[in-house]
Amino acid sequence: MKDCLNRTLLPLAILALSVAPNLIFAGDSWTNWRGPTQNGTVPGAKPPTEWSEDKNVKWKVKVPGSGLATPIVWKDRIFLLSAIEQAPKVSDQENAPKPPPVVERPRPRGGNVANSNGDRPRRPNRGGPGGRGGPRGQGGPGPQKEHAFQILALNRDSGEVIWSQTARKETPHEGHHPTHGFASGSPVTDGQHLWVSFGSRGIFCYDLNGAVVWENDLGNLRTRNGFGEGTSPVIVGNSLLVLWDQEAQSYLIALDKKTGKELWRTERDEPTSWTTPVVVEVDGISQAIVAGANKTRSYDTQNGQLIWEAAGLTANIIPTPVVDDEFVYLVSGYKGRSVQAIDLGSKGDVTDSASIAWSALHSAPYVASPVLSGNRLFMNKGNDAYLTCFNAKTGEVFFQDETLEGIRGIYASPISANGHLYVLGKEGVSLVLKDSETFEIVSKNQLDDPIDASPVIVGNDLLIRTHTHLYCISEDS
Secondary structure, eight states: OOOGGGSOOOOHHHHTOEEOTTSOOOTTEEOSTTOTTSSSBOTTOOOOSOOBTTBSEEEEEEOSSBOOOOOEEETTEEEEEEEEEOOOOHHHHHHSOOOOOOOOOOOOSSSOOOOTTSOOOOOSSOOSGGGOOOGGGOSOOOOOSOEEEEEEEEETTTOOEEEEEEEEEEOOSSOOOTTOOSOOSOOEEOSSEEEEEOGGGOEEEEETTSOEEEEEOOOOOOOGGGOOOOOOOEEETTEEEEEEOOSSOEEEEEEETTTOOEEEEEEEOOOOOOOOOEEEEETTEEEEEEOOSSOEEEEETTTOOEEEEEOOOOBSOOSOOEEOSSEEEEEEOBSSOEEEEEETTOOEEOTTSTTEEEEESSSOBSSSOOEEETTEEEEESBTSSEEEEEETTTOOEEEEEEEOTTOOOOOSOOEEETTEEEEEOTTSEEEEEESSSSOOEEEEEEOSSOOOSOOEEETTEEEEEOSSEEEEEOOOO
16 A cells, blocks of 8 residues: 555545535534534534533433434534333233242252253343344343333523434334444434434434424334444435445435435445445535445435545544545454555545555544544544644644543543543543644533534534533523
8 A cells, every 4th residue: 555645646636625524514503413514523613622511501401312423403403312211011011921940959060051952051131032142241131121212302501301203112123332322313404404314213304393204114123132222314415315324235225315215225244333325526526435344335316326435444443434535544443453544536446446545454443433623533442531732634643542541431522622632531531632633632621421423513612412411501691
């Protein structure tokens, strides 16, 4: 592979590239997962750099149920998703099958032994259908209770609920990872309608007053080890793209955003992933780039045809790629680390070719998506509190694996605004750093609740969803 500075590229005037042509750049809105630029940056915003439970909290409201879905904002309204566990009905409790009596038997010496079918005995509460679990018991408990899958619209100024709608009340067919949930994909809006994916519970379109326009049921996803679902839908022109990577046949599907009818479907040779496509226009063609454990692939959004592909990432793809005017940047951080910068003008299979401008095998995140701010590509290592900054154009390391003091674990994707980088930790501690080529912490902030959902910045407001509440952080008047 060659350094991108030594490669011969099409001039940008000929390439005629436009990033994210489908997005609405409204200064008072955050319409989609990863925000107005798709890169985690928010031009023109000026949120606070300091906050606590007693400082710069404009409002704080309790959110029913649970969910890791990042809120979105359209002007004076905030939209977010939640899965609310329902209390079992008395009739359900009465009709529930009684467990068989426990018969104590002497345990043979030598540890675990085979069952009558030759399998090793299963541990209780393993995830997935019928209690199926993941490696080393990391799969979540199998589904046992009905959940209400709910959409809420809040007043941005006060946090008050304007409306709420329950899309489905169902018992999920699979469980989820212990740190995951049943409402993890972010909604998306064009300012007239709201599109929501609850995955196996259905795809829905609402108007902004909460009336259902259409719904589409794609069936049940079969996720790896019953870890759960987590991709977000993407608007491209008149289409709604939904990624359906699973242990059965994976595919990328385009639905008519006005009717919900299928426009095209392209099968993918991929296992379960939790990533979201990133959309970019290159030479007049809109591409949806989807990271993959087998291969990253770029598709023509008009018909789903493959444009290019490249291997090189690791397993369990969660982070969403970011793009600039030349490259798409891809990261993965499970069972290894991989960072790639790939030419947006690529064609065909570009694995190990000059189309890969640079790559690195260190410092990549597992869950959180990277931030691309100018020529600075920021990311944390694995799920840990170590921050690295690459020169996005060359792959040079500005700084590597700097310790984010006070943070223990990161799921939330960082964001950048007004010259600052916001990094939120799982235990409620957040750091604000300089958005620069040198590592410099500006402030340390603490809330009293864990944080897994990614933050949102709109204007001068910072929205933080914790496990139980939604906070609006804004300068005290």
